Amino acid sequence: MLGPKEFIDDAIEKIKAQIGDEKAIIALSGGVDSSVCSVLVGEAIGDNLTAVFVNHGLLREGEAEQVQEVFKDRLNFIYVDASDEFLSELEGVKDPEEKRKIIGRVFIEVFEREAEKVDAKFLVQGTIAPDWIETKGQIKSHHNLALPSGMVLELCEPIRDLYKDEVREIGTELGLPDSIVHRQPFPGPGLAVRVIEPLTRENLAIERAADAIVREEVEKAGLDKELWQYFAVLTDTKVTGVKGDQRDFGYLVVIRLISSVDAMTATVPELPWDVIRKISSRITSEVSEVTHVSLSISDKPPATIEFA
Ligand code: XMP
Numbered sequence: 001m002l003g004p005k006e007f008i009d010d011a012i013e014k015i016k017a018q019i020g021d022e023k024a025i026i027a028l029s030g031g032v033d034s035s036v037c038s039v040l041v042g043e044a045i046g047d048n049l050t051a052v053f054v055n056h057g058l059l060r061e062g063e064a065e066q067v068q069e070v071f072k073d074r075l076n077f078i079y080v081d082a083s084d085e086f087l088s089e090l091e092g093v094k095d096p097e098e099k100r101k102i103i104g105r106v107f108i109e110v111f112e113r114e115a116e117k118v119d120a121k122f123l124v125q126g127t128i129a130p131d132w133i134e135t136k137g138q139i140k141s142h143h144n145l146a147l148p149s150g151m152v153l154e155l156c157e158p159i160r161d162l163y164k165d166e167v168r169e170i171g172t173e174l175g176l177p178d179s180i181v182h183r184q185p186f187p188g189p190g191l192a193v194r195v196i197e198p199l200t201r202e203n204l205a206i207e208r209a210a211d212a213i214v215r216e217e218v219e220k221a222g223l224d225k226e227l228w229q230y231f232a233v234l235t236d237t238k239v240t241g242v243k244g245d246q247r248d249f250g251y252l253v254v255i256r257l258i259s260s261v262d263a264m265t266a267t268v269p270e271l272p273w274d275v276i277r278k279i280s281s282r283i284t285s286e287v288s289e290v291t292h293v294s295l296s297i298s299d300k301p302p303a304t305i306e307f308a
Contacts, residue, residue, distance in 0.1 A: 004173035007166075008040065011158045015044035018156055024049045024122035025115050025153075027107075028077070029188070030067035033126030033159065035180045036171045038075055040158050041124050043174075047076040050118045054110050056103060057083025058190030058204070061212035070180060082110045087201060094198040094236075096308035103189045112147050123153035127160045128167060130262060164262075184229050185263065193308045196236045197251075207234040209287045210253045214279055218257065221275045228260035232283070233296075233307045241284070241291025250291030253283055257295075258305060266300040 002010060019041075028038045028051040038051045051071060055064045064079070071077045089102050115123070123145055145153050159167055171181040187193055191211065197203045210232035218230045237252040255276075260266035280293040296303070 004169045007170060008173060011040050012044040015041055015156065015158055019045050019122050022048065022121040023118050024124050024156060025118055025120035026051050026124035027111055028053045028071065030063065030180065030183070031186065032167055032171055032181055032183055033128055035176055036167050036174065037124055037126040037158055038071070039174045039176065041156065042075045049076060049124065050078055050114070050120065051075045052078045052080060052111060052114045054107060055079065055081045055083055056086040056107065056190060058086065058192045060186070060191065061208050066179060070177060078114060080110060080114065085110065090192060090199045092198045092200065096193055099192045099199065100189050103192060108148060112149050112151065115147070115151060115153065120153060122156045124156045127157045128162050128164065129160065130163065132160065187306060193306050194231060194233045196308055197234060203234060206251065206287055206289045207232065210234065210283045210290060213282045213286065214255055217275055217279045217282065221272065223275065226259065226269065227257055228263065228266060229305060230257040239292040248291050250289050252292045252294060253290050254294050254296050254307065255279055263305060266305050268297050268299060
């Protein structure tokens with residue numbers, strides 16, 4: 001592989017040659033792949049790239065603000081708050097596959113509206129090598145994507161031959177902050193797959209608050225560098241607890257802190273007990289709907305990383 005600087009120069013030349021003076025669009029999630037792609041293509045074609053960040057209402061605490069802060073002055077950046085559109089369709093849905101289908105469909109609807117507004121000819125995607133190697137074999141890098149509206153976009157995939165650690169190196173070379181470059185993987189359907197209860201705004205708020213505590217304590221303890229993912233899951237189990245001198249019937253939250261290199265397999269490492277206890281006591285005291293916290297200790301396989 002070329003060094004990071006040479007890779008960037010080479011990628012910019014290739015992007016310029018492919019896109020020319022046409023317009024391009026990218027769905028920027030704030031994950032390292034789409035962030036690196038956005039900045040690379042932005043360096044190559046400037047404001048002819050529109051980077052669309054869709055807030056589907058299923059993001060973690062502070063995430064929408066953080067992504068806007070990093071990119072709003074660096075790219076032709078559009079923030080779309082579509083949370084009402086997503087959440088009204090998801091209200092009361094429990095089945096995780098149903099949630100994923102709805103989120104996928106609404107995402108395309110929202111994104112397509114933006115692509116039409118800018119008259120994009122190219123869709124930039126942050127596909128990386130593990131996304132296509134082994135699963136599909138070599139596929140053509142120049143191919144088209146037809147959107148449901150009939151709009152046809154040509155794909156531009158500037159980092160499709162890179163692995164995650166290489167993408168991170170390029171991100172650092174491009175001057176992206178560590179909060180983006182070393183961000184833990186976060187599923188596209190967001191917190192929806194971490195709420196096992198039927199999805200409501202109230203349940204999402206409970207999950208988001210518990211998850212924020214996990215992230216804060218893990219990061220404060222410096223464990224984020226060692227862990228692949230660390231998060232909370234709001235289960236559909238209610239557990240009796242005591243709050244003050246009252247019996248309480250609240251939610252069971254499970255915390256999942258796992259090590260992995262590629263998410264294909266994962267293990268639960270030995271964890272510092274003081275951090276686990278602190279997370280547990282903070283969640284039950286700060287999130288009033290939760291009475292009980294448990295720690296997941298199952299590896300993948302046989303478990304999966306997410307609960308749903
Ligand atoms: P599992 O739960 O299958 O997850 O062990 C493996 C990795 O994939 C992420 N994940 C998803 N990512 N859309 C995504 O973009 C999804 O629907 C989805 N489900 C799971 C998960 O966070 C883990 O990193």
